[in-house]
Amino acid sequence: MNKRLPFGLAMVLLFIPCLLLGAFTHYPAFRALQNSFWNNSSSRRPSKFVGVENYQTLLQDDRLAQIMLNSTLYALGTIPLAIGLAIGMALLVNARLPGTSLMRLSFFMPTMLPMIAVANIWLFFYAPGIGLASQILGVFGLPPINFLGSTETSLISMMFVAVWKEAGLFMIFYLAALQAVPENLKDAARLEGASATRIFFNIVLPLLRPTTIFVAVNALINAFRLVDHVIVMTRGGPNNSSALLLYYIYEVTFSQRDFAYGATLTVLMVCLLGVLAAVQYWVLNRKAHYQ
């Protein structure tokens, strides 16, 4: 165990992961940064250095403004709702009631399905006229809605799917955190005359705060990275009403083949995620630990 590796073998073992990391993470990131300062090449003219021109385009891009608004709405709409639901489900599952293991499984089921499969299932639910959602509206005598096909409802419909899928995952985190709350803290509060509601808000919820910060920041990062169900369900439409940042990058780069602008958008996204990650570490280090 303590035998030292020969220098050569150590270098080889270090080199392999460094190569993979370099080839698939750092080099592409560097090239994206580089490409964002150059324009696109064509068969007649090679690409040339254009300075911050691509970034000026970015600032004037109305479509990007719409998409950033969509992404922000998406994050603000899904994260608090998913977290609230997750806490509720975790409390329900944590209570010693009959059938909790079945409940736990059914809450977690959506999370286990691949996003593409989830998106396809919900395509059927949302199908205008024949889908489950329209049929439910029909029961109440309401006219069917083309959920994914109209600008007013497409983003909200997609957010609904995200909440449905993510709440189960978050529930698992909260369940673990709930089980780590010492029973005698609740006993102590009970003896002081605190009601069950009060114990939850005074004792349990503050102790779940590290989990909440962790879940919230990860959900925020996911919200900006999300692409699969946009592709399957709406392709960003209609009229960009459901396009999110990563989907836009995909479209610009691979449909329009505008590699320079795609790279510029990628730099924007990496910076955004970097800031979010930094905030996460900062908040977690300062606020989340009591012990």
Place this chain on the structure above:
Amino acid sequence: MSAPGISLEVRGLRKSWGPINVLKGVDFDIHAGGFLTLLGPSGCGKSTALKLISGLESVTAGQILLNGQDVTSKAASDRNIGMVFQNYALFPHMSVAENITYGLKVRKVAKSTQQASLKRVAELMALSPLLDRKPAQLSGGQQQRVALARVLVSERPIVLMDEPLSNLDAKLRVEIRSEIRALNKQLGITVLYVTHDQSEALSMSDTVVLMNKGQVAQIGAPKDLYDRPANTFAASFIGTPPMNLLAAKDVVLPDWVASRVTGEQADLLIGVRPEKMHILGDNDDFSATCTIASVEYEGSVFLVHLRTHSGAAFILAHHGPDAPIPGDEIVVGWKNEEAHLFSSGTGLRISSNSK
């Protein structure tokens, strides 16, 4: 702040979880301002008894009376009982001050009263400079004092303590022990204390309830438990090391005992404390011949592990200046008044006619 204590009576207390009977009918009472300890090995039901009395668990059968009033079916918060938990149960996200005043806040006591009570208790427990800290920034002893302060601030007439000293080091344990005792005496608060540590129980309590397997083995003043164990369990639990219990056939008995022994299988165990017997007693009433198996040096005494010819092991606390030598054969003896007789069948004490 001296809320005069109230009395507690426990009548036929039972608790079962499914088929498992944790408490099988426990009775005891504490007078107002008294200090009673539930003592016993882990799993004897002492902590369960505390939970039932506090109201955190419901009773299967039996009665709990506080100040003469039946509170068995009352909610925990309506019993006006304070409790100190084993791991202190301090709220980790609240400061020391917030921890202490939490109960007052819940019960909507006026802010000014809260602050006045906080100040008084903080001074009493020497916590004034620490009020803004979080529990994690305190030492174990300081955390324990916060837990005590949190109970004291509510001016409860009775306080339950669940092994409050078990997480402290030996020196602090002795310090806090006397602090708790002083609080009980000065403030007149009734204390029901739970521990598995006999030295805590014997040194602090007015009354000790020794428990075994969900039942009371003996109730009495600490000195009674040591001097007159009611059964072999009490004899072998109290004392460090505990009382030796020897079969009648291993001991040379005086006539008044020998006359009770009839036949081969005598229903008799002879108990004697290790510190009450000595090597080579001339005018001793009881004696036993044995070999020295090993010797432990304990500072003030040598603990001599002995073995009788029939193989029974027992211990002698030897005060002599020289260490006994393992392998030697010796005779140990003790006097009538140091001998305790028990029935080997029932384990109960036989009241001997010589005393």
